[in-house]
Amino acid sequence: MIDEFEKRILKMLQQNGRASTQELSNAVGLSSSPCWRRVKRLEDDGFITRYAAILDGKKLGLHAFAHVQISLIDHSEASLNTFHNFVENSEQVLECASITGDFDFMLKIAAANPEALEHFIMQKILRLGVVRTMTTNFILRQIKVAGALPIEI
Incomplete structure (x- = not known):
């Protein structure tokens, strides 16, 4: 430790x-x-995995953020690999987590505007051929974006 x-x-x-x-x-x-x-x-030892700058998305022209919940059509290795590769290679996907409940994954996505977000969802995510259902929640305002983990001293 x-x-x-x-x-x-x-x-x-x-x-x-x-x-x-x-x-x-x-x-x-x-x-x-x-x-x-x-x-x-x-x-x-992997406690520090990388160093990164935290940027202001609005100043970079990113004005649409959303949480997208996704259920896959199945959990075959091929479907999971297709989805994981897409997530890893999509800069617009800021976060991806496997979750419990009615959905398999939760994504946080960034786009220039709502239309660009819609295009990403319709032309990229849904065209993967592995998504059964999806729910999108627009983020109206981000109240806290920290990225720092709590460390007890």
């Missing part, structure tokens, strides 16, 4: 992924070399 210093490092990196080793070491109370070794170990 990870110790309290490493938890502090992770918490700090979630707030500022561009923090220098010196900034991290000052924030968590370690000298630079041990701090750098811990960050490297957290990366190597």
